[in-house]
Amino acid sequence: MSHRFSCRVYYEDTDLAGIVYYANYLKFIERARSEWVREIGVDQGALKGEQGIVFAVRRVEADYVAPxxxxxxxxxxxxxxDITAARIMxxxxxxxxxxxxxxxxxxxxxxxxxxxxARIPADIRRLMTG
Known part of the structure; x- marks a missing residue:
């Protein structure tokens, strides 16, 4: 399952050379993940409020290929x-x-x-795996 998200590079995203500042790629991918989760029908605010669970980044491997x-x-x-009982890759x-x-x-x-x-609820696992 793949999700696509578009965004424009704004002046605030760049350094003095007009190139995207390296840490902003993490913001871009965070926005894309949030939109993916929203589009499959998961309300992260309700998930926290009703079930007391949240998703957190455990690890990121990043390769900066071109500016x-x-x-x-x-x-x-x-x-x-991949998705396991408590992890999403x-x-x-x-x-x-x-x-x-x-x-x-x-x-x-x-x-x-x-x-x-915590275990990822079965209904959310189903939504994520399509």
């Missing part, structure tokens, strides 16, 4: 690689047209109110 620049239109692709790529700019693998964990690992 994005001011005013570029980017497409972020989020692909579910994703690949997230940022492209400008056909050019790969940024590649990442992201591990999310499901946490309970106490901050300890």
């Amino acid at each position: 994005a620049r001011f005013d570029d239109l980017l497409e972020i692709t989020t692909t579910l690689d 994703l690949t997230q790529d940022v492209r400008r047209e056909d050019t790969l700019l940024f590649h990442s693998t992201v591990t999310l964990v499901c946490l309970g109110e106490d901050g300890r690992p």
